[in-house]
Amino acid sequence: MDSGNNTRISEFLLLGFSEDPDLQPLLFGLFLSIYLVTVLGNLLIILAMISDSHMHMPMYFFLSNLSFVDICLSSTTVPKMLVNLQTQSKVITYAGCITQIYFFLLFVELDNFFLAVMAYDRYVAICHPLHYTVIMNDQLCGLLVLVSWIMSVLHALLQSLMVLRLSFCTRVEIPHFFCELNQVIQLTCSDTFVNDMVMYFVVVLLVTGPIGGILYSYSKIVSSIHAISSVQGKYKVFSTCTSHLSVVSLFYGTGLGVYLNSAATHSTHSTATASAMYTVVTPMLNPFIYSLRNKDVKRALKRLLGGKV
Template sequence: MEAGNHTGVSEFLLLGLSEDPELQPLIFGLFLSIYLVTVLGNLLIILTISSDSHLHTPMYFFLSNLSFVDICFISTTVPKMLVNIQAQSKDISYIGCLTQVCFFTLFSGMDNCLLTVMAYDRFVAICHPLHYNVIMNPRLCNLLILISWVIIFCISLLHILLMVQLTFCIGTEIPHFFCELAQIIKLASSDTLINNISLYVATALLSVFPLTGILFSYSQIVSTLTRMSSAGGKYKAFSTCGSHLSAVSLYYGTGLGVYLSSAVTHSSKRSCIASVMYTVITPMLNPFIYSLRNKDVKGALGRLLSRASSCL
């Protein structure tokens, strides 16, 4: 790497998960398979919900949005990695890196917001069932989604505006398979105080506050369930939360794992591998979580597949 700052740097180098040439075909095949399963699985969830009138409820409206965001989330990082492996290249343009940072922040933030909104939906359904249809009306549902997009877009745009002020050395190497904002800030050769402050504030807004909202919603749900006298009612009410709880546990569990691995170890490779769970595996598993643990989705999926097979 050449010394000195270069304000007009045109590209970065993504080191990827491994520099071993013998592992590249295996990594390519594995991530291509994961990407295809993720896209097809989430598309199937969206198609199932849109084609079945029984699933035209707030809960499944938010789920279809989550599936769309998961497709976009994984499409932000994996295709570029696959192209680089196939071309035996590590390059990513400066504009391409900015675009990855912007969309990664946008879609990861939307994941947080959607999981929080879905927790609120379950809170209203279980704690205020008689007022559910009044509270969770289509206007409020659309408004919650719109507000989430606007807030996350503004945060993403702020990160980009701050990032373009940074300077980097020529041939800067990013020890990751995509342009992660925290890694890029570390590699900058200019002052990054404002960038770090904005990163911590955004982490609080997009992770801590949503998780607090989710925990509060479920504390109220558990409190309501304990007051129910019917064991069948408790099971039925809590079963509607099972898929969402699994998704929340997976998303925040893997995210926390990435954070802890970065804090405990100074190995960028280990942090990079740990982030695969958060950025790649979680979007792939969400369709399975919601299709295998949800009777309504399984039933609608079965009807969709039976109609598709009869048309062949």
């Protein structure tokens, strides 16, 4: 068998959540609603940040970027799934699958980096409040976002090019609702040792770095909070972190749940459902978390929507 020929197939089949035709309309309605709420919610956050001069701060600049990435992340997987559900088709082209892998990895990694950058912003604001405006200047904020994009683009490009070198012969069914990197690699008839090593090494490196930064930032924040004498003062300081902590817990908690679920069960539908939590549901919930737990965001949204402040 010629392992170097990767032109034998032109398409894959996305098996999705269920093959029961009676469930397709329900799934279509559910994910269409989630997608519309995700786009609308995150778009409102972005517009509120732009329109309100009081929100032109590093914290909300990073939040706007996170909201933009969440829209893009959902748009990478959900529209194709909706089209397949509506047309009763499971097909995605080879080029479409590689493209989906690239953009999915790009936006997931950006989420990962931006959450770490936002943790650093909270660390500077709480631990070095007198120097906050000097440290978190426009140049540094722009540089942090630029570096996050560069690292994410290079990572997604590396993984996508590694998939292009693989051959796919007869197994074309992907037990997922989108082209997930690990699921696609498992279908190849080529040697995947190099792909597996690169995938696990890079992912561990790029995930443990931001997580380590988040843990370090919050360890310093907790130490600073302990030094505050009044309970009210401690609560006021900690309340500025609750929205970010909630989003971090949701993103990494659901992401970890996917891998634990994959290791504990061989049910493909169960794995797809678990993946939907952090790829589809989490981007929808982020705007609600920030708007419900942050008074400044609430005020900006009311101004944007024409309500009284």
